[in-house]
Amino acid sequence: MADAEKIRGATKRVIKALDKGYQVVVVASARGKQTDELIASALELNPNPPERELDQLLSTGEQQTVSLFAMALDAAGYDAISFTGGQIRMITDNAHTKARIKSVDARRIHQQLEKGKIVLVAGFQGIDENENITTLGRGGSDTTAVALATALGAQECEIYTDVDGIYTTDPRIFKDAVKMDRISFDEMLELASLGAGVMHIRAVEFGKKYNVKIHVRSSFEEKEGTMIMHEVPQMEGVVVTGATIQKNMAKIDLNGVDNKPGNAAKTFAHLAKAKVVVNDIMQTEISTEKANLSFTIGISDLAAAKKAMEEIREELNCERIFVRDDIAEISVVGVGMRTHYGVADKLFSALATAKINIDSITTSEIRISCIVDKSQGEKALNAVCLAFELDKPAEQRTKHSG
């Protein structure tokens, strides 16, 4: 949200919801570039600002938005009241800049709703048990919104964004990608963890846990967006809901490590100590004594991961460390995979037809991922999208009966 015009635009949405008979609670984020400006002010004074103080500073952005929003609603003749995270006892842990919500006291909001007021809540922020202000990190305002919807017993939470919903894949790469009418929480979690932006994982987790539907829609248009919800039977006919490509990845292969219990544990403990986040892990035996252990990481962690592996190479009795930073990961996601077979076949043959070599494969219950050459990544995504008909709305795709 940015400045007076945007706030006025948002008040119109709120008034429309009131006219439909709803009680309305709005969670707002900071205006336009304000968070960036505050961070710049901080860095000017301290290149490495203490996180507690950074939260104390950044939380003012949302506080300003909600008070201005309340003033705009008052000017339009509506009674509104704004709250900071602290004022509604949005209690988090004390992990500053990336705190997790522990509880929220909905009473104060209910009291105001019962008085007929519109309630505006500053997103992205809470307080810890000692009243220190905390912030929730990326996607924080979405998480606030879903957490509040949960605490208030709301049936639906609307998230207004700069896109009009969730697409079957990235439309910048596969131009015929279509907007989904709905998607299950589990699918959305997989897509979000595969880097499909829009919704932050924690907001979706909250929605799943407490069964609050999340309606992702455009701030600029009236039309319906995408509903994130629990699975409904119709969803099962669709095997693949969405596809993703991740390009900022690297892969490390530890060839010929001693095939004995504890070596994998040692490897990943050492990576954790080096603060490297590991995505996927693949292990294969190559003899009774030796195995290959591979894992993928974000490319920004590559240097740290290489260093960590050199450190324990001898201990693992590893023959060779092989690094690839020229890869892309193509994934398909769908809850239908739980009950349907043939997804892997279809995926591999789509890639084979397009003459794309597969480096390695990982799967989860509702996802299959292939690592390919980065240079072939976009071509691979397009081939996969066409194979799974991701250019068509779900109801028009070929149905599978299991």
Add this chain to the structure above:
Amino acid sequence: MADAEKIRGATKRVIKALDKGYQVVVVASARGKQTDELIASALELNPNPPERELDQLLSTGEQQTVSLFAMALDAAGYDAISFTGGQIRMITDNAHTKARIKSVDARRIHQQLEKGKIVLVAGFQGIDENENITTLGRGGSDTTAVALATALGAQECEIYTDVDGIYTTDPRIFKDAVKMDRISFDEMLELASLGAGVMHIRAVEFGKKYNVKIHVRSSFEEKEGTMIMHEVPQMEGVVVTGATIQKNMAKIDLNGVDNKPGNAAKTFAHLAKAKVVVNDIMQTEISTEKANLSFTIGISDLAAAKKAMEEIREELNCERIFVRDDIAEISVVGVGMRTHYGVADKLFSALATAKINIDSITTSEIRISCIVDKSQGEKALNAVCLAFELDKPAEQRTKHSG
């Protein structure tokens, strides 16, 4: 305080105080023009913003300053922690935009001081008993500072301002005015109520009530400013400490009102209902049946006061309402007046010598005020300042023994 350079400058002062062995608590106000900018944002959305929301908005300015200040201290290698008004339980009444402090919980500050931290507190703000954010109005950060000094049992509160202390009179009018080394709380209260800026009345009242010395000094220079403190014996030799001129005044004379009990009460009750603040009141009998009743007000209240008087003119049986908006009030203030005589004489003869006519006179225990023609106001102030030697430091003035 404005922006990075000013914050860095202020950190140097704090570090200097630490080096002297003090524990330091800093109260900071908003940066530069920020409060004005926030008010402009509010007015853009609502010409008459709800006061609760205005407080919610404006309080962010001080919150930003203290968190940035803490970051600057951290960058300089010092451990600091910032608090909002709410975080230290600065409890006020719920009179938004002009709240009064009821209590403050110093424990959290003491805990941090004991850990060796510098404590930064957002000035100007508190919370009411329902956690609504309140602001203290004009001079609010000074009031916060003195209230905190009180709660912490500090012996002294330093107020850094854009002037280097309290002057015997306005140096823009009497160019030889001198800075006072010290002044009593009572004198400062009189001077402040007579429009001498620098310190706000409520901050001085706090200092007086809880005996916390207030050191008013420059943000830009190292030298000592003016200490506001309880009277010490040496002060008594000086009869007049300071002089003021008030130009934005008006006077209303009610000529020939019925001289009967209750008429004055009726008049001022009616003015209060019209929200007119009355400065001085003068009443004189002109016969057994009739009296003249006069009072002074701020010129901005003149229209409302005139209207109010027309409304009750008949009831008072007032013969004539006479209004003067071309006046100035010259006042001299000094605790020495309690024990010394001859101040009025000296004042009147100074004005007579300068050929200035006195319209009317009012006095309090430590103050004498004369109303004169506005056109002669500055000349009158100069004559008075010379008569009372306000161009010399207190210790160089002619002493009076009583």
